[in-house]
Amino acid sequence: MSAQYIYDTAPLGSLIRYSNGEPRPPERFRRKLAAWNNDNGTGRLVERYPGQVADNYRSPAHFMLHLATYGTQGVIVMTVRRAYSVDSPLNFESVDTPKPGQVRVLTTFRDKDELRHLAADMASAEAWMRDNPYSGMRAEIVTGADLAVPSSELRRAA
Structure with a gap:
């Protein structure tokens, strides 16, 4: 499915797989x-950014996937996140959505929610x-209404 479809329908906290459609090369071709x-990989949907249009600047809407966190002994050294434009040529698939009863830990900056943790x-969230x-943190319980499009329908739309 398209990046636009993920942007429009996948709830924050969804696990998203992205792919260019090519087969995986052998290990020897580093x-x-x-x-x-x-x-090609998988990440958790943590943010959405609406598009912006100015006099000499145009930015399409995009979303952010959390790919990995690196650290040791409870100290986070690096967080890897990647933004994907709704115009991205990659294929996207919703692998998993948050279950009702799970809790999203969110922060808000400039009217945009950012997922910090899914408990x-x-x-566990507390x-x-x-x-x-984080400043301005809040916990939000995932309900069935939050999941407007079930993950099975997201997969069929591809």
């Missing part, structure tokens, strides 16, 4: 494999919020 890995329940202070 450069080709590195290039393939750049265009199994409110107690514990995470104590350990990871």
